[in-house]
Amino acid sequence: MADKFRIGVTRDAISPSGEPICGREALKILDDPRVEWEYLPESVSVLTADHASRYDALCVLSPRVTRETVSRSDRRLKLVARWGVGYDSVDVPALTEQGVLLTITPDGVRRPVASSVMAFMLALAHRLFTKDRLTREGRWREKSDFLGYGLMGKTLGVVGVGNIGKEVFRLAKPWNMVHLGCDPYVPQSAVSDLGVKMVDLPTLLKTADYISVNTLLSEETRGLIGAREFGLMKPTAFFINTARGPVVDEKALVDALKTHRIAGAAIDVFESEPIGADHPINQLDNVILAPHAVCHTDECMRLLGEGAFGAAVAVANAHRPRHIVNAEALAHPQWAGKLHA
Amino acid sequence: MAQDKFRVGITRDNLKPDGSPIFDQSALKILSDPRIEYEFLSELESELTPETAAKYDAVCVMLAKITRKTVSGPNRRLKLIARFGVGYDTVDVPALTDNGVLLTITPDGVRRPVASSALTFLLMLAHRVPTKDRLVREGRWAERINYFGTGLSGRTLGSIGVGNIGSELFRLAMPFAMRHLGYDPYITQESVAPLGVRLVGLDALLLESDFVCVNCPLNEQTRHLIGSRELALMKRTAYLINTARGPIVDEKALYQALSENKIAGAAIDVFEQEPTPADNPLLKLDNIIVTPHHICLTDECINTVAASVFNACRDLANGRVPKNVVNQQVLGQVPYFHQ
Numbered sequence: 001m002a003d004k005f006r007i008g009v010t011r012d013a014i015s016p017s018g019e020p021i022c023g024r025e026a027l028k029i030l031d032d033p034r035v036e037w038e039y040l041p042e043s044v045s046v047l048t049a050d051h052a053s054r055y056d057a058l059c060v061l062s063p064r065v066t067r068e069t070v071s072r073s074d075r076r077l078k079l080v081a082r083w084g085v086g087y088d089s090v091d092v093p094a095l096t097e098q099g100v101l102l103t104i105t106p107d108g109v110r111r112p113v114a115s116s117v118m119a120f121m122l123a124l125a126h127r128l129f130t131k132d133r134l135t136r137e138g139r140w141r142e143k144s145d146f147l148g149y150g151l152m153g154k155t156l157g158v159v160g161v162g163n164i165g166k167e168v169f170r171l172a173k174p175w176n177m178v179h180l181g182c183d184p185y186v187p188q189s190a191v192s193d194l195g196v197k198m199v200d201l202p203t204l205l206k207t208a209d210y211i212s213v214n215t216l217l218s219e220e221t222r223g224l225i226g227a228r229e230f231g232l233m234k235p236t237a238f239f240i241n242t243a244r245g246p247v248v249d250e251k252a253l254v255d256a257l258k259t260h261r262i263a264g265a266a267i268d269v270f271e272s273e274p275i276g277a278d279h280p281i282n283q284l285d286n287v288i289l290a291p292h293a294v295c296h297t298d299e300c301m302r303l304l305g306e307g308a309f310g311a312a313v314a315v316a317n318a319h320r321p322r323h324i325v326n327a328e329a330l331a332h333p334q335w336a337g338k339l340h341a
Numbered sequence: 342m343a344q345d346k347f348r349v350g351i352t353r354d355n356l357k358p359d360g361s362p363i364f365d366q367s368a369l370k371i372l373s374d375p376r377i378e379y380e381f382l383s384e385l386e387s388e389l390t391p392e393t394a395a396k397y398d399a400v401c402v403m404l405a406k407i408t409r410k411t412v413s414g415p416n417r418r419l420k421l422i423a424r425f426g427v428g429y430d431t432v433d434v435p436a437l438t439d440n441g442v443l444l445t446i447t448p449d450g451v452r453r454p455v456a457s458s459a460l461t462f463l464l465m466l467a468h469r470v471p472t473k474d475r476l477v478r479e480g481r482w483a484e485r486i487n488y489f490g491t492g493l494s495g496r497t498l499g500s501i502g503v504g505n506i507g508s509e510l511f512r513l514a515m516p517f518a519m520r521h522l523g524y525d526p527y528i529t530q531e532s533v534a535p536l537g538v539r540l541v542g543l544d545a546l547l548l549e550s551d552f553v554c555v556n557c558p559l560n561e562q563t564r565h566l567i568g569s570r571e572l573a574l575m576k577r578t579a580y581l582i583n584t585a586r587g588p589i590v591d592e593k594a595l596y597q598a599l600s601e602n603k604i605a606g607a608a609i610d611v612f613e614q615e616p617t618p619a620d621n622p623l624l625k626l627d628n629i630i631v632t633p634h635h636i637c638l639t640d641e642c643i644n645t646v647a648a649s650v651f652n653a654c655r656d657l658a659n660g661r662v663p664k665n666v667v668n669q670q671v672l673g674q675v676p677y678f679h680q
Contacts, residue, residue: 012486015486015487016486016487021486021489111492111493111494112492115464115467115468115493115517116468118464119461119464119465119467119468119470120470122457122460122461122464123461123464123465123470125457125461125639126457126458126461126636126637126639128461128462128465128630128632128636129471129474131632131633131635131636132471132630132631132632134632134633135617135624135631135632135633136619136624136631137619138616138618138619140615140616140617140633141358141616142358143633143634143635143638144356144357144358144363144635144638145357145358146635147363147638147639147640147643148636148637148638148639148640148642149639149640149641150453150454150639150640150641150642151457151641152453152641170516171516171517173516174512174513174515174516175457175513273482274482274483275477275482276480277478277479277480278480282477282478288470288474289473289474289477289478290470290473290474290476290477291473291476291477291482291485292485293473293485293488294468294470294473294490295468296485296488296489296490297467297468297489297490297491297492297493298489298490298491298492299491299492299493299494300490300492301489302492
């Protein structure tokens with residue numbers, strides 16, 4: 001008799017009030033006759049071989065997935081379905097060797113993150129945080145020292161023109177800015193309809209008034225933006241990072257802000273998270289900060305849940321899930337004849 | 342004897358604390374016309390005096406009130422009040438018209454900056470950015486899970502007033518795929534269809550919108566248009582955004598609605614009294630964003646607005662009808678034009 005397809009969901013999918021953060025509608029996807037599911041019994045920071053022995057699929061928010069997770073002989077796990085698109089927390093080669101699929105949720109983050117980039121860019125351009133502070137401190141008369149910066153004709157440079165980067169350009173379209181992109185994997189022909197000119201990184205850094213990092217974190221992008229790169233930027237430039245902290249040399253970022261090497265920044269991600277109140281960046285008033293959560297809206301959570309649960313239920317029904325990161329894992333013998341498209 | 346020059350006065354609130362103008366010198370170059378001499382007013386007048394009206398052909402006005410008294414004095418030389426901006430609630434327009442004084446405004450200069458400001462406020466509230474900034478600085482990272490934002494796709498953006506600025510707001514918001522509602526008794530459904538806007542009554546807009554933006558002028562019909570009754574109609578999850586004029590919203594009622602969480606939050610650039618006193622209770626709330634009637638003031642804004650203002654003066658100095666005259670009836674009554 002066929003065992004049900006067992007799905008485990010990491011506990012950080014539950015809000016403090018006990019409700020699912022993705023909303024109840026998204027959970028309904030798991031009401032599939034072939035599936036039984038539960039939240040993991042404990043909150044963990046790393047998934048273990050025990051977890052991999054209990055579940056066919058794990059829907060994972062923040063816990064890491066390591067070689068150890070997937071390497072025991074009693075592994076039942078076939079799929080890690082991440083909520084989100086970053087997978088720097090997952091040992092992908094180890095999963096691939098073991099034939100464990102990794103899926104991500106590009107639909108869930110595309111609009112929410114791009115919308116966050118727009119929110120940050122506009123807040124910096126309008127000097128919103130400064131003006132709110134002036135008003136609360138009764139310093140109304142000083143306002144004329146704080147003219148904002150109009151966006152028309154200014155240059156928006158996006159580093160990493162993928163799922164999210166392209167969406168940033170779409171949302172920015174009505175603002176009549178010049179669009180520059182930098183991405184070794186994206187040819188000019190792929191973005192001409194978005195009015196984007198692809199250039200190399202130094203050119204983008206020297207020309208852009210607003211620089212948004214939207215790359216994944218990989219060995220190629222680790223430390224991509226450091227002191228040299230901040231040195232190339234205009235003194236009037238604003239820097240936005242909603243991607244991954246380690247793409248940026250954080251010490252160089254703090255220095256660039258402290259010395260007014262650049263005009264300001266908005267940062268949602270840090271080299272090591274969480275950061276504490278004593279992090280030097282907290283002393284600066286030319287930066288807007290967020291706790292790797294600026295894109296976390298109800299819409300985002302719903303779409304992430306739908307994406308992750310959808311992938312798990314697809315595999316439960318012997319369908320190939322969408323948005324597989326490591327398709328080579330399908331070559332593993334355990335998949336032979338198991339999935340149809 | 343040489344023809345008297347066309348004298349232009351500019352109100353002093355256009356100067357920064359260090360005495361330099363808030364607009365670029367290049368805008369002032371427009372006034373380097375052989376027919377024109379200009380200066381900044383020697384004092385900051387909260388209400389323009391009849392003496393000022395006797396001294397200048399045109400006054401370029403930021404905040405000063407223009408009353409019947411201003412334009413009814415002896416030896417009135419004044420022919421034009423050129424406002425920086427589009428609001429004229431501080432101007433007694435009938436008094437100007439009765440006395441042959443033109444009023445011009447600057448719709449082109451404010452359209453994009455104010456619409457951009459309203460959308461900035463909307464995104465700040467939707468993504469709860471001020472709260473998230475605070476969480477990080479206070480070392481309260483783990484609490485982020487209590488502060489999910491409001492996704493925009495499919496949510497409803499309502500604008501009270503779908504004129505110059507309201508229309509631009511919908512244009513900027515297009516890519517966000519929101520539902521667009523408008524309340525505006527002066528326009529037709531056909532005129533706003535291209536913006537995807539459906540015109541509805543005020544109550545319906547308040548009941549259905551997730552973001553209510555005020556984009557109408559201040560006049561007797563709109564004073565306290567939004568009071569406690571209107572705020573009570575709004576969803577508890579909705580946000581109010583006001584970049585128009587403070588007195589359109591009953592500030593005490595707004596404070597009550599926010600402190601009792603009858604609406605989710607607000608962002609206002611304008612207050613019933615400006616500057617707003619430091620002890621205004623609204624300033625203590627953390628579900629409101631407040632700015633000092635300045636959120637739209639970008640370099641782009643002030644320079645476009647200033648150019649518009651000075652061009653109005655230059656046009657009139659050369660006997661041409663300026664653009665964007667509010668009280669058009671005056672045009673046929675006065676001998677200022679010879680082109």
